[in-house]
Amino acid sequence: MLLNCDGMQGFASGKEERLLIAGLAQQASRERPLPCCSFVSFVSAGRSACISRLMEPGGGAPRSAMLQLTVVQDGVKKSETAVPLDVGEFPLEQEVPLSTTFAPGFYTVTAQLEYDGAPCGVYRTGFWVRDEAYLASGPRVSVDADFFEIDGKSTPIMGTTYMASDAQRLFLRYPNPYVWDQDMQQISAAGMNMLRTGLWTDWDVASGGTGVANEHTLRTIEAFLMTARRYRLPVQFNLFAFMPEVFGGVNPYLDPEAVRRESGFAGSIAHRFSGCSVPDVGSDQRAELRQSAALFQYEGEWRSCGTEGLERVAFGALRQSGERGCAMEHSVAAGAASRSGRRGLPREKQRTRRKNSIGV
Secondary structure, X not given: OOOOOOOOOOOOOXXXXXXXXXXXXXXXXXXXXXXXXXXOOEEOOOOEEEEEEEEOOOOOOXXXXXXXXXXXXXXXEEEEEEEEEEOOOOOEEEEEEEEEEOOOEEEEEXXXXXXXXXXXXXXXXXXXXXXXXXXXXXXXXXXXXXXXXXXXXXXXXXXXXXXOOOOXXXXXXXXXHHHHHHHHHXXXXXXXXXXXXXXXXXXXXXXXXXXXXXXXXXXXXXXXXXXXXXXXXXXXXXXXXXXXXXXXXXXXXXXXXXXXXXXXXXXXXXXXXXXXXXXXXXXXXXXXXXXXXXXXXEOOOEEOOOOHHHHHHHHHHHHOOOHHHHHHHHHHHHHHOOOOOOOOOOOHHHOOXXXXXXXX
């Protein structure tokens, strides 16, 4: 066991300190994290939760074991299930339907793996049972001429970007509402009143390659929003970070098929939560300059990662759009006349730094 700090002089020799270290070691040996489980994060009212797990105990040959599943709501035990495991090989993936049906609300699940009656690993997660009225009753966010308003009252926004403290940006692929609940409880207790979250990666998994958010993604987002609603935390949900996903297209801004799928992906999420008071769905298209350089280049002829035709069409449309088109044409012509034949991007010293400000 390692202590990631410098202990005070005589720390390891005092009676209380020795008892503390012994207690921590005993706790660590009794309740090791179970490196496995992926559970459902959201179910409909009146249905049994179906528990899915992927288990990889560290070391040792596969052997018979027992998985104890305990479901609790607000400190009250709602279900207890013992699942015998006869594992031939690891990892093991299996579904366990719980016999109890659950009313709307939030539930925590404790999964304890036992070998020969002795606990060897614990995993905690949770799930929500849909409650549309509860989700729709969350805080309402609006703006006046100068400030954000929450439920009609001007409110200074003190928020944070958050996904999950366990899976980070992959929180929609590996959901754990128990972790979200613990984290958001701390966020709320610290005085913060808004969350920024969303997709920074994994769009192909979230859509299954179709360009429309799949049911697993939508249910996971719903469970996340329900958790935020529990602590009255409005959510800004970002769909595309840095540059939109092309979903099989070639240019995120000019390829009609890519734009169609981007719109379909955004629309599928916005439609699902159109009646929800919690999320503010948006797109963060902060394309970094170094990435943009690969998209729009001029070297004697238009080219951009195989999207030459798309850029020609878009440029032609701009030329016909009046003053804006003329300004663009002069800008491009100036770049073409440069010695290198390529319009340069702003250098680091040419970028102006702005103070952080609150915005949607």
